[in-house]
Amino acid sequence: MPEEPALHSKRTLTLRFDIPISKTHEFWDSLRAGKFVTTKCSKCGNVSFPPQSDCPKCMSGDFEWVDLGREATLVTFTHVQVTPASFAGSDPYMIAIGEFPGGVKALARLEGGQPKTAKPGMKLRVEARVEKDGNPYYVFVVA
Amino acid sequence: MNRVAIVGVGHSRFGRRTDVNVGELAFESIKQAIDDAGVDKGDIKDVVVGTMGSWCEELLPAVVVNEYAGLSGAGTMRVEAACASGSAAIKAACGSIISGEADVALAVGVEKMTEVDSPTSVELIGRAGSYMWEFENYGMTFPAYYALYAVAHMNRFGTTEEDMARVSVKAHHYGAMNPLAQFQREITLEKAMGSQVVSWPLKLYDSCPLTDGSAAVVLASEDAAKKLTDTPIWIRGVGYSSDTANLSRRSDYVGLEASVHAANRAYAMAKVTPKDIDVATAHDCFTIAELMAYEDLGFCKKGEGAKMIRDGETELGGRIPVNVDGGLKAKGHPVGATGVSMAVEITKQLRGEAGRRQAAIKNGLGLVHNVGGTGHYAYVTILSRN
Numbered sequence: 001m002p003e004e005p006a007l008h009s010k011r012t013l014t015l016r017f018d019i020p021i022s023k024t025h026e027f028w029d030s031l032r033a034g035k036f037v038t039t040k041c042s043k044c045g046n047v048s049f050p051p052q053s054d055c056p057k058c059m060s061g062d063f064e065w066v067d068l069g070r071e072a073t074l075v076t077f078t079h080v081q082v083t084p085a086s087f088a089g090s091d092p093y094m095i096a097i098g099e100f101p102g103g104v105k106a107l108a109r110l111e112g113g114q115p116k117t118a119k120p121g122m123k124l125r126v127e128a129r130v131e132k133d134g135n136p137y138y139v140f141v142v143a
Numbered sequence: 144m145n146r147v148a149i150v151g152v153g154h155s156r157f158g159r160r161t162d163v164n165v166g167e168l169a170f171e172s173i174k175q176a177i178d179d180a181g182v183d184k185g186d187i188k189d190v191v192v193g194t195m196g197s198w199c200e201e202l203l204p205a206v207v208v209n210e211y212a213g214l215s216g217a218g219t220m221r222v223e224a225a226c227a228s229g230s231a232a233i234k235a236a237c238g239s240i241i242s243g244e245a246d247v248a249l250a251v252g253v254e255k256m257t258e259v260d261s262p263t264s265v266e267l268i269g270r271a272g273s274y275m276w277e278f279e280n281y282g283m284t285f286p287a288y289y290a291l292y293a294v295a296h297m298n299r300f301g302t303t304e305e306d307m308a309r310v311s312v313k314a315h316h317y318g319a320m321n322p323l324a325q326f327q328r329e330i331t332l333e334k335a336m337g338s339q340v341v342s343w344p345l346k347l348y349d350s351c352p353l354t355d356g357s358a359a360v361v362l363a364s365e366d367a368a369k370k371l372t373d374t375p376i377w378i379r380g381v382g383y384s385s386d387t388a389n390l391s392r393r394s395d396y397v398g399l400e401a402s403v404h405a406a407n408r409a410y411a412m413a414k415v416t417p418k419d420i421d422v423a424t425a426h427d428c429f430t431i432a433e434l435m436a437y438e439d440l441g442f443c444k445k446g447e448g449a450k451m452i453r454d455g456e457t458e459l460g461g462r463i464p465v466n467v468d469g470g471l472k473a474k475g476h477p478v479g480a481t482g483v484s485m486a487v488e489i490t491k492q493l494r495g496e497a498g499r500r501q502a503a504i505k506n507g508l509g510l511v512h513n514v515g516g517t518g519h520y521a522y523v524t525i526l527s528r529n
Contacts, residue, residue: 019279025344048275050276075295076298078287078291078345079290079342081340082284082293082342083282084262084278085260088262088284095283096398097390108280110283115343119298
């Protein structure tokens with residue numbers, strides 16, 4: 001079908017965000033040190049992931065950091081073959097939700113798995129990484 | 144409490160609408176809805192515009208839409224509930240009537256998604272979750288979110304890729320009968336199963352397209368409705384709920400809790416049960432979403448969604464026809480327009496104006512199920528002839 005006449009706008013807009021992490025920077029600092037930690041409410045004991053300085057359950061602002069360890073269990077996964085524009089050029093990748101002992105879950109890339117053989121219930125390990133440009137992140141690896 | 148009726152409906156052609164801008168696109172359905180209602184547009188005191196935006200140049204779409212249609216001066220706002228923005232607009236407009244602030248209100252859903260290139264659209268929807276924890280480092284996409292649910296559902300209940308493909312075949316079957324649908328051709332199960340994998344296990348034919356479109360409904364108080372029409376369609380129940388932005392904070396991945404809560408609230412308000420519903424639209428942004436919706440809405444037991452599609456229970460002539468307008472898959476999914484489009488479809492079904500796609504109406508009850516994001520928002524609206 002032929003395209004209709006359009007005014008091709010010459011104005012572009014670039015959005016790049018500086019996302020505040022001051023209240024939970026220990027999470028990112030710990031990742032650099034190879035540890036996967038999150039927040040636990042000092043008042044009601046609720047463990048949150050992602051980490052947050054205010055408890056979503058009792059609303060207390062008192063919290064401590066707890067180590068979630070390295071072992072997790074695969075809850076569900078997918079294999080992304082059509083990637084977003086800002087990931088253009090990426091090879092297809094797997095994403096998983098993994099559950100830590102105690103029930104806290106996280107979403108991350110899954111390495112070392114295959115869509116055909118991955119199965120909920122599989123044992124995973126969480127690994128801390130640092131990008132080339134310095135941002136820390138974490139991945140799941142098939143244990 | 145004032146009762147609210149739908150007294151006029153309008154619906155644009157859905158598809159890649161490079162022939163119109165957002166104001167022109169919204170006008171197509173607004174004009175139809177106002178003509179259908181036979182209302183003087185000066186009597187419309189509130190115009191609520193459901194749109195997610197970001198993919199078209201206008202940042203204040205509500206005022207642009209109103210200016211083009213000569214509705215400036217009415218109270219207005221844009222509401223956002225992602226893909227459920229349309230239902231949120233109807234709920235907000237209902238509130239104006241229930242409170243007595245307005246006798247006649249207009250809810251418009253509009254989305255212009257194809258003014259940016261497709262990868263940018265995919266990017267914008269992929270960011271619609273918990274950005275920092277799902278997108279920044281990991282590159283989640285909208286299909287990927289639903290694929291996480293599909294894998295869990297397959298693993299728990301034995302749902303297959305073929306079951307999901309059947310939803311797509313059904314959608315295209317009815318889309319072929321809907322002159323306003325984006326895709327108006329039938330497809331085979333083989334074609335759906337053989338299509339490109341987008342985010343395994345979801346394929347191209349498991350996924351709704353990027354769509355431009357608009358839909359509008361004129362809402363009226365009981366007094367105003369009785370003056371305007373002999374066939375008001377009453378909004379008997381509105382239920383809505385939400386869930387966490389971050390998927391990892393959800394307890395399970397085999398259904399959308401927000402849908403369950405929204406449905407229960409809507410059924411309770413309307414004092415009806417799932418068995419009473421004659422015809423429904425369910426939010427099938429991906430085929431797995433329709434199967435989960437059958438379960439979440441109580442049309443079948445948890446885990447039996449695949450059986451419903453296999454047994455043809457949601458086709459015309461089946462126990463409860465679902466998405467006989469082609470659904471999001473074939474009719475198209477202009478994000479903010481979808482919820483209003485669903486209300487237009489169910490209104491036409493209850494009025495007996497759906498032509499070849501007419502469902503058998505026994506109890507005079509229809510249901511609209513509209514999800515925003517991956518169950519981040521959910522709205523269920525129950526419409527009735529009585």
